[in-house]
Amino acid sequence: MDKIVKDNRAPVSQKPLTMPKPDKDAIGATVGIEINGNPYKVLIGTTILEACRQNNIHVPSLCYHEDLCLAGVCRVCVVEVEGMGTLQAACTFPIINKIKVRTTSEKVRKARRHVLDLMLSEHYGECYSCHRNGNCELQKLAKEYGVDSYKFGHVEKRRYQIDRSSYSVVRDMDKCILCKRCVRTCIDLQEVGVLEAKNRGNNTKITTFMDKPLADVICINCGQCINRCPTAALKANDPSDEIWNVIDDPSKHVVIQTAPSPRAAIGEEFGLPPGTSMTYQMNTALKMIGFDKVFDTDFTADLTIMEEGTELLMRLKKKLVDGDKNVMLPQLTSCSPGWIKYIEHFYPDYLDYLSTCKSPQQMFGSVIKTFYAKEHEIDPSNIVTVAVMPCSAKKFECNRPEMDSSGFKDVDYGLTTRELAQMIREAGLYLPDLPPGNFDDPFGDASGAGLIFGATGGVMEAALRTAYELVTGRPVPFENLDIIPCRGFDGVKQASVKLEKVKPEWSFLEGVDLNFMIAHGTANAKKVMESLVRGELSNIHFIEVMACPGGCLGGGGQPIPTSPEIRKKRAEAIYQEDAGLPVRKSHENPHITYIYEKFLTDGPCGHLSHKLLHTQYVKRGKFIG
Amino acid sequence: MIDIKQNAMTEEIEMLVGKFGSTRDALMPIIQNIQINHGMISDFAQQEVARMLDVHPVEVYGVVTFYSFLSETPKGRYIVRLCRTISCDMAGKEAVARAVERELGIRFGETTADNKFSLEYINCMGMCDQGPSMLVNDLVFTKLTPHTVVDILSKFK
Ligand code: SF4
Ligand code: SF4
Numbered sequence A: 001m002d003k004i005v006k007d008n009r010a011p012v013s014q015k016p017l018t019m020p021k022p023d024k025d026a027i028g029a030t031v032g033i034e035i036n037g038n039p040y041k042v043l044i045g046t047t048i049l050e051a052c053r054q055n056n057i058h059v060p061s062l063c064y065h066e067d068l069c070l071a072g073v074c075r076v077c078v079v080e081v082e083g084m085g086t087l088q089a090a091c092t093f094p095i096i097n098k099i100k101v102r103t104t105s106e107k108v109r110k111a112r113r114h115v116l117d118l119m120l121s122e123h124y125g126e127c128y129s130c131h132r133n134g135n136c137e138l139q140k141l142a143k144e145y146g147v148d149s150y151k152f153g154h155v156e157k158r159r160y161q162i163d164r165s166s167y168s169v170v171r172d173m174d175k176c177i178l179c180k181r182c183v184r185t186c187i188d189l190q191e192v193g194v195l196e197a198k199n200r201g202n203n204t205k206i207t208t209f210m211d212k213p214l215a216d217v218i219c220i221n222c223g224q225c226i227n228r229c230p231t232a233a234l235k236a237n238d239p240s241d242e243i244w245n246v247i248d249d250p251s252k253h254v255v256i257q258t259a260p261s262p263r264a265a266i267g268e269e270f271g272l273p274p275g276t277s278m279t280y281q282m283n284t285a286l287k288m289i290g291f292d293k294v295f296d297t298d299f300t301a302d303l304t305i306m307e308e309g310t311e312l313l314m315r316l317k318k319k320l321v322d323g324d325k326n327v328m329l330p331q332l333t334s335c336s337p338g339w340i341k342y343i344e345h346f347y348p349d350y351l352d353y354l355s356t357c358k359s360p361q362q363m364f365g366s367v368i369k370t371f372y373a374k375e376h377e378i379d380p381s382n383i384v385t386v387a388v389m390p391c392s393a394k395k396f397e398c399n400r401p402e403m404d405s406s407g408f409k410d411v412d413y414g415l416t417t418r419e420l421a422q423m424i425r426e427a428g429l430y431l432p433d434l435p436p437g438n439f440d441d442p443f444g445d446a447s448g449a450g451l452i453f454g455a456t457g458g459v460m461e462a463a464l465r466t467a468y469e470l471v472t473g474r475p476v477p478f479e480n481l482d483i484i485p486c487r488g489f490d491g492v493k494q495a496s497v498k499l500e501k502v503k504p505e506w507s508f509l510e511g512v513d514l515n516f517m518i519a520h521g522t523a524n525a526k527k528v529m530e531s532l533v534r535g536e537l538s539n540i541h542f543i544e545v546m547a548c549p550g551g552c553l554g555g556g557g558q559p560i561p562t563s564p565e566i567r568k569k570r571a572e573a574i575y576q577e578d579a580g581l582p583v584r585k586s587h588e589n590p591h592i593t594y595i596y597e598k599f600l601t602d603g604p605c606g607h608l609s610h611k612l613l614h615t616q617y618v619k620r621g622k623f624i625g
Numbered sequence B: 001m002i003d004i005k006q007n008a009m010t011e012e013i014e015m016l017v018g019k020f021g022s023t024r025d026a027l028m029p030i031i032q033n034i035q036i037n038h039g040m041i042s043d044f045a046q047q048e049v050a051r052m053l054d055v056h057p058v059e060v061y062g063v064v065t066f067y068s069f070l071s072e073t074p075k076g077r078y079i080v081r082l083c084r085t086i087s088c089d090m091a092g093k094e095a096v097a098r099a100v101e102r103e104l105g106i107r108f109g110e111t112t113a114d115n116k117f118s119l120e121y122i123n124c125m126g127m128c129d130q131g132p133s134m135l136v137n138d139l140v141f142t143k144l145t146p147h148t149v150v151d152i153l154s155k156f157k
């Protein structure tokens, strides 16, 4: 059967935004329009909404999202276009001739208010008991339009049950306004395809295949749908009440590890501009909240590099020197639990390509409950490990049954950036005002290499900094160790580094071009996997994949909203912090040397490492039984 | 047993794909055919269609639930669909509805225990001038009264 290749399911009529716009200097590229009586020049093909936003004219929107294809379903963005009988949706109206637009006429205002009243008539919820209170687009609109009564009534009783089946995502469809952003996120942006609308008219409901609980379908827990939902209909599974309980329990030793991305974004929850790094203020806040120890996940990111880099070199040796047929190359990274679940569902026959390394979060958990517990003489059964993550999939990951190599549940709770911000607020703290504080020893100081794990390409860059030096004895040949080809937000990046003048023990790598690829967002991962399946990647050695667009800094647990601009700012914050750190290579982190001397004495990928730091995967397949 | 049935379903869908193509727009004719042949489109069939057209199962499910004439659950051999739109309503649909419910012993939205009849409402089907009207599978009956409707249904029993 011949299959046609589709890059996007949206019909062309819905994608004027992706219409190539002319070069702005070309003749006839721009068109003069009038908005509210003032003249503007815009590129042909610009939508009315874009034109307004470029010129700081406010037009409300709900179903529109910068990351997604257009839908035009909510109608709150309606404007008047002279000469057209009906109001037009600004978000889907491409400008191709001289039009006159009014964004604030009486007709427009009344229509928008009407649309809003209709939405509220089907919306169940009281804002003060809602986790999106203060950060909800519907609530904001209601305020903007001065809603003081329910013109068409208000829902008093729940229609649907809350779906709490998933470790990661909670769905409360009574708060859904059917904007379908989550649908477009899951189908078009991530290409997982879990959510769609069922039924029609006022019975429409966003749901999963056969209305099954989210835990029973092929959701990869990436949480990207949460980040794009304008209301509280989708949220992460919040463990903070349980965490408060263990903090208040004096018999428990509560340890928290913080991933690289939350610190670059949590400021947004406190009104700071995106890209404000809050690393040290966050440490203070965590101490004040009552965590006994505050550690840096970057430490186990460094550990991951040691393990994963060694694994790669071993695979290269086995493949190139020993000709071992059972060794799979390219090696795929394994630190993104969303990606792991994606490949388990969609490419179950390719699990051997994955690195066997656990994610840094899980490595941390098993190191804490073994090495740390022993060194500090704490009964591991009294240790509770919490992980602050930019990610909702980490909640699923820490609950995977095989994640107990310390003899206990390695990581007890995964906490998102948003949930931590909420805990900080509950503790009565205003993060930006706090004095800086340090991480605790021994897992405090990490290298910049561990830090850049947060951005797409970061794992690759960190791995190269170490692997290159391991093999050649010299630092990577890039200015300031900044491996620029690894950076940026292109969907799939590919580059190579030539290994020259290698150390004698690595002589088989002399002159070899180390070829690597980087993909972020599962839609891009799919492209890479399809090439792999077609056998086109035989010259590639290493592929980094992150499930979320932008890498962890765009994770499903990060502050809402998200946009390409915001993700770029967060990346800048991370790279800036890396540039300023004294140690920027994983293998030079003194605590890494220490742990291999004292604990993992048989070295990276040794026996103990295998027990504690490596894992195996499950062939899930995508059939929904 | 289930395996044999599933293989047969897969083969049937492969045949339909051969006939209608494997692009997105082949979805409707394919699932309509399955509906006609089996009276429903099972979750297995939906996933097989999705696999062969390279769309997501949940998209197929969305389409199946969108249309009243497609169903993901089994229905009775005869599907009785009574129009509930305004013209038929004003022509006396309510009395007919009660008569049908009494005759079949089920409410709207239900199927008889012997799987013979399912009862549903539909919206206007263009027979407004001859209301109240109903469909039994694809046969149209018009100008119904509580009496005639009982006669008509008894012919199907
Ligand atoms: S979703 Fe928004 S509008 Fe609805 S209850 Fe929550 S805050 Fe209020
Ligand atoms: S968490 Fe990810 S995979 Fe799951 S429904 Fe949301 S977008 Fe889809």
Ligand code: SF4
Residues within 6 Å of the ligand: A175, A176, A177, A178, A179, A180, A181, A182, A183, A206, A228, A229, A230, A231, A233, A234
């Ligand atoms: S769940 Fe959220 S994103 Fe999805 S349609 Fe409903 S309101 Fe929109």
Ligand code: FES
Residues within 6 Å of the ligand: A060, A061, A062, A063, A064, A071, A072, A073, A074, A075, A076, A077, A078, A089, A090, A091, A092
């Ligand atoms: S934002 Fe334009 S229709 Fe929803």
Ligand code: FES
Residues within 6 Å of the ligand: B083, B084, B085, B086, B087, B088, B089, B123, B124, B125, B126, B127, B128, B129, B131, B133
């Ligand atoms: S209203 Fe019943 S057929 Fe038109």
